[in-house]
Amino acid sequence: MAAASHDLRQPLHAMTLFLCSLRHTVTDSRTHELLDKIDETSTILHEQFNSLLDLSKFDAGVVTADESKIRLDLMLKNIADAAAQDAQQKNVALHLYSIPVVVKSDMLLMERLLRNLVNNAVQYTDKGSVSIQMRRQRNGLVISVIDTGIGISLEDQDKIFRDYFQVSNKARSKSKGSGLGLAIVKRIAALLALKITLKSQVGSGSTFNVHVPLSALVELPDMEEVSDDEMDTIQMDFAGLRILIVDDDASILDAMTGLLRTWGRSAISASSPEQVDRLLSYESDFDLVLMDDMLHDDIMGLDIALQLSAKIPKQHIIMATANAASARLAEIKAAGFEVLVKPVDYEVLRRAIVKAVVG
Ligand SMILES: Nc1ncnc2c1ncn2[C@@H]1O[C@H](COP(=O)(O)OP(=O)(O)OP(=O)(O)O)[C@@H](O)[C@H]1O
Ligand SMILES: [Mg+2]
Incomplete structure (x- = not known):
């Protein structure tokens, strides 16, 4: 196969060149549309040929690690x-x-x-x-x-x-x-x-x-x-958990929900105080809440967290803030919550969750 590759590559290369010159000689748009299609096909052909060639090179033992x-x-x-x-x-x-x-x-x-x-x-x-x-x-x-x-x-x-x-x-x-x-x-x-x-x-x-x-x-x-077993345990621990994530930054919500879903598949997210209210009106039994401190319209996550703590133990509410000012951090801590500084590192988040859940 590797030996045949040169022979196969030649006509492929020639075809590309012919196509190119044809593109310059014809002017009507219908032909150009067809040329585009042939171009696409030839690109795919090239890619597939290269993959095939790669496979055969690996199998022939030609590829070595450098x-x-x-x-x-x-x-x-x-x-x-x-x-x-x-x-x-x-x-x-x-x-x-x-x-x-x-x-x-x-x-x-x-x-x-x-x-x-x-x-x-x-x-x-x-x-x-x-x-x-x-x-x-x-x-x-x-x-x-x-x-x-x-x-x-x-x-x-x-x-x-x-x-x-x-x-x-x-x-x-x-x-x-x-x-x-x-x-x-x-x-x-x-x-x-x-x-x-x-x-x-x-x-x-x-x-x-x-x-x-x-x-x-x-x-x-x-x-x-973190061993695989431990990872599995975390997944198991999380499997039955109901987690609420509150953040007004869609990408962070997505990241957190995605991450938690891969562990536990039960994260629910909310991006505004209104959504939190609505959610809590029909379900309040969350095991864990991840709460961003800065929500829009000057409503502070901390205020919502304090309200929530009437229903959920404080140690099960984790605050996150992008505001690294130590006064704010101290304020949240003084209110009795664990607080993480954004961007939250994956490991830090994982540890905080395990600590909140397992104690
Ligand atoms: N992350 C994934 N999630 C779901 N299915 C996947 C995932 N990765 C691979 N697959 C499945 O495995 C098959 C083989 O993947 P593979 O990468 O070998 O080929 P491909 O993506 O179909 O084509 P290509 O050669 O362009 O990579 C895919 O066609 C898909 O059905
Ligand atoms: Mg693929």
Whole structure:
């Protein structure tokens, strides 16, 4: 295959050139429309050819890892930035929770693996959010790509890593991808000694975890370890919880709700005091409330929190504020609430929630 690639690439290249000159010789608009269509088709053909070529290169053992030191957080930032536009067009929030980490790996291959996962997450999510997170584990580091998208049935979870397998592209529309993304991810993971695990539920979303072994970690700031078991426990602990999130910033609401849903799937959000009132008129049994301090029209979250504390224990109400002025922080604390300063780090949020719930 690798040998045949040159022979196949030649005519593809020639076709592109012919198309280009044809575009300059014809003038009528109907022909131009057809040329556009041929162009699109040829682009897809190119992409598919390249993927196929990549697969065969991996299988022939031609691809080798070229190790260097990588700032993983910056790499993830670039990938997230590149996916941001697609996400925005679909109204899907994209969040990155990372810390400065240096790992030793192949930069291009690592980037490709992560980009594939992030692009898939955006592609297969129509509402909610995609979050990219890092967490420390005893035996390394885990990068998670979490989406609130269509999800993958248990039956399909192994199959999606096979060459050409796609869950819902029965017509095999070429514009819907080729089904080779994860096949390449699988090969890269094998080459870079990364383990990939998947948790997903149809209708709720998917989490792809990339486990980076300790041996590949070069520099790492202090980070609390969170084992998979612990993560599961948190998910279980959260599973029955009813969480209310109050914030007037839509993107933060989305981020928090998305994050909490991936843990517990029961977060309810409100963006105004009116919504809070309405919600509480028909249900008041929230186990946990995340309350932004600065709501619009000068209504302070703290006032609502104080009202709520008649029904919900104060330690189950967590305040968040973007106002880092220490006077305000002191005021909220004096009122008896835990307070976090925005932007709230994912780890800090998780710990605060666990503390509020478990005590
Ligand atoms: N995050 C996800 N949520 C739901 N389904 C997913 C997700 N990621 C992958 N899938 C399913 O797995 C299939 C295979 O994914 P893969 O990335 O290999 O191919 P693809 O996205 O269809 O095409 P491409 O080659 O362009 O990546 C997808 O067609 C989709 O059905
Ligand atoms: Mg894909």
